[in-house]
Amino acid sequence: MAYDIRLKNVVKVFSSGKHKGVVAVDNVSLDIEDGEFFALLGPSGCGKTTTLRMIAGFEQPTEGSILIRDEPMEHVPPFHRPVNTVFQDYALFPHMTVLQNIMFGLKMEGLSGDAAKQRAYEALELVRLPEVANRRPSQMSGGQQQRVALARALVKRPAVLLLDEPLGALDLKLRKQMQYELKSMQQQVGITFIYVTHDQEEAMTMADRIAVMSEGRVLQVGSPRDIYEQPQSRFVADFIGETNFISGTLESHDNGVGHVRLAQDTVVDVQMPKNFSLSSGAVTIPIRPERIGLLPNGNDSPFHNMEDITILTGHLLDSQYIGTDTRYTVKIPGDNEIVVRIQNVDYLETVDFEIGQEVQVFWSLKSTHVLDH
């Protein structure tokens, strides 16, 4: 497999300024494949932007190395790297027109005149804004500026395009539309995208693979499905989507199934990850609210006879109607409160639950998972 970008044990400690002494990036290693849409996802201050800036060459790693297409980048200044950046607030040059902005990078390559103009217009076509060539950045909306920033970077035909929260300043509707457009544009041009965002939904929607970062470290790298279904840490489970954390004690395991005691009379089965660090002791079971079913107590549902179903009784503490779903808060054995999300549909018989009522919650073994803390 060809790697476009490789980071090997990269560490960044700021040596000056207001972040002096801060370990922004802590031993990060990543292999990003050719043509991949790769997201760096994490909360603000997790080191994702610093990682991107090191790839671009604006910051130098304190330790470790960065390779772009197998070339070490140690002493290569940003203006000699085969990468281009779409900046968070676009950084379009305000004293130049859109066309001049886009042609700037081409001029730096020694390309000028009609050839450069033609490529600039092609780039504007690509972002579907051919009519704004002679406008100044200040005369355009945020969405248009965003597209121009994209055109300015793509016109250079970089090996890798770096995007630093490019949709952060746009309103929700436009952001959704741009997510879709960015993804299809990436497939069209076939350039590797490294996309920094704190928005997990954005990363899930667009990325082929996601690296979840926290406090300078990469916690997990994987496809959106892996990250969502098999989070390897509490942070990842919590950061991506909504999760219930049920705490209990792992008592034994066999054939990849662990037996976790939640309370004196309650033991549930969970899927054990390979190479799980514990064979017994305190553990957490992360489980997604939409993977849990809810029925009034005493109901004999068809699910009861299925294999690998865990059924617990509890009582309903709260319910919230949120349009697409209703969120129920249920107290289950072991002093655990869990959230259950039931989609509001009309093709199934719906049950009206009352607060305080005894209920049954149930889930499949496939929805379970266990974390060591």
Place this chain on the structure above:
Amino acid sequence: MNWFKSQDGRGFLLALPAIFWLGVFFILPLFTIVVISFMSRGAGGVAELPYTLAHYDRTFGVFSVILIRSIRIASITTIVCLFIGYPLAFFISTRKNRNFQNLCLFFIILPFWTNFLVRTYAWRILLGDAGTINAILLSWGWIEEPLRLLNTEFAVLVGLIYGFFPFMVLPIYASIERFDFKFVDAAHDLGANDWTTFWRVVFPMTLPGVLAGSALVFIPSVGAFITPDLLGGTRGLMIGNLISRQFGGSGNMPLGSALSVVMMAVVLLTLLVYVRFGINREGDD
């Protein structure tokens, strides 16, 4: 409804005192000067009829040397201030320590705490034939006899550059201060090296400060009269000195007025350049 934002006649009232002030003490005298500049010289240097173009004739004739010298001196002053001031302003505004920045600015403004006249006299002591600079150079044996420094165009330049330097640094400082260095990242990212980045991105974007500083140095320099009076002698005579002479004792008020009008035209042209390049670019933001 809202008095504070009213766009009708009442809002105009707010500007009335200033309009009155400018009308009586600026527009009216200006108009008077223009009229007088076309009148003849009477006894004691005052204006009288008939109207004549003679003073403009002399302004662009015998006095053109001094007019051109004034523009030259002001231009050189501006350029030297710019060449020293821009790098300095860049240095100060890019320091991360805010207190250090303020200290630097304090030192730039410090000379203003002493009277301008006193400071200019000080240059006489430094530049004189028996002055400090000549004394040092003589004692080191670098020169055989004193250099003629005082009462030259050079002395005027030194005095003006010294005096107006802060007016160049401060606006440039302000515009570099406001400059967002993300644009440098962007230029580097697009393949521009440091040199190109400076000339294509940093300098154009800080040009408003450069133009403001240049206007603030050029305009008072071109009309300066204390500095050339004290340091320039006859060889450093500037249009400001010429004008001041026409309004004293047995002067020539119409000629002084004509010289003033021409000087104002020069200043106005400078301002037009400023408006054309400075304001326009800023207006785009």
